[in-house]
Amino acid sequence: MKLAVTGKGGVGKTTLASTLARLYADEGRTVLAADVDPDANLGLALGMSEEEVNSIVPISKMRKLVEERTGANELNNFFKINPQVSDIPDRYSRDVNGVKLLVMGTVETGGSGCVCPEHVMIKSILSALVFRKDDVVIMDMEAGLEHLGRGTASMMDQFIVVVEPGARSIQTYEKVVQLASDLGIYRVSVVANKIRSDSDEEFIRSRIPEDALLGFIHYDEDVIDADRNGLSPYDCSARTLEEIRQIKEKIDSRS
Numbered sequence: 001m002k003l004a005v006t007g008k009g010g011v012g013k014t015t016l017a018s019t020l021a022r023l024y025a026d027e028g029r030t031v032l033a034a035d036v037d038p039d040a041n042l043g044l045a046l047g048m049s050e051e052e053v054n055s056i057v058p059i060s061k062m063r064k065l066v067e068e069r070t071g072a073n074e075l076n077n078f079f080k081i082n083p084q085v086s087d088i089p090d091r092y093s094r095d096v097n098g099v100k101l102l103v104m105g106t107v108e109t110g111g112s113g114c115v116c117p118e119h120v121m122i123k124s125i126l127s128a129l130v131f132r133k134d135d136v137v138i139m140d141m142e143a144g145l146e147h148l149g150r151g152t153a154s155m156m157d158q159f160i161v162v163v164e165p166g167a168r169s170i171q172t173y174e175k176v177v178q179l180a181s182d183l184g185i186y187r188v189s190v191v192a193n194k195i196r197s198d199s200d201e202e203f204i205r206s207r208i209p210e211d212a213l214l215g216f217i218h219y220d221e222d223v224i225d226a227d228r229n230g231l232s233p234y235d236c237s238a239r240t241l242e243e244i245r246q247i248k249e250k251i252d253s254r255s
Contacts, residue, residue, distance in 0.1 A: 007172060008169055011164050011193055018033070021138050024138075030136065032089055032099075034140070035140050037141065042103070043096060043248070044230050045103055046096040047231075047232040048232070049096070050230050056094065057103075059102070059105060070083045075187065081120055097232070132229060137171055160188075160251075162193050165195060170207045189213070192204040192215075194218075196219045222236050
């Protein structure tokens with residue numbers, strides 16, 4: 001099970017990714033959750049304290065490690081494009097409520113493009129996660145579509161796009177479907193979050209194919225409060241937990 005959770009900023013990707021990770025961990029599965037969002041808060045959503053989260057150095061910022069694995073340094077402009085990284089998920093992950101958390105960070109490349117040692121390192125690690133055949137791997141991707149253009153999630157089993165009941169959010173889903181197909185990934189599913197009414201559900205059903213829709217997560221003040229207080233939604237909202245449990249069951253049945 002290799003899942004990449006994506007969508008627009010603020011739609012609830014981290015809530016879904018963290019709760020799925022803990023549900024799989026509850027089953028005794030080995031779960032590795034990769035935080036690929038530059039605004040890394042997956043650790044908080046899994047149940048870490050702010051102090052613990054702030055103590056983590058993302059892989060993309062580990063300059064010495066990047067230089068060691070890629071051979072790049074100030075005197076050498078050439079570097080390996082396939083560095084050895086298979087040990088990194090276990091060596092640099094943190095255990096949180098039964099989940100191995102790996103904070104990847106992002107690469108700030110400006111106008112220089114993405115072919116740099118840090119990007120090569122991150123892409124190699126994400127690719128290596130796919131070959132952990134007995135593990136559940138869940139990636140909490142950065143907001144937007146840039147990661148699809150860079151191909152950092154190109155080997156995942158499926159994308160789960162989190163949407164809200166709005167036209168712009170649906171447009172993002174449609175673009176993900178198109179870009180994912182360019183990468184050879186044809187399993188793109190949808191979770192609709194922040195649902196407030198029957199009309200919200202009807203809007204989603206009118207715009208999303210039935211076979212792509214995994215389920216609905218209703219708006220819940222308990223989840224909002226959990227985010228404000230730096231707590232895991234898994235521990236704060238029984239309703240949201242049950243709705244995501246049902247979504248997980250559908251993911252499992254389709255797999």
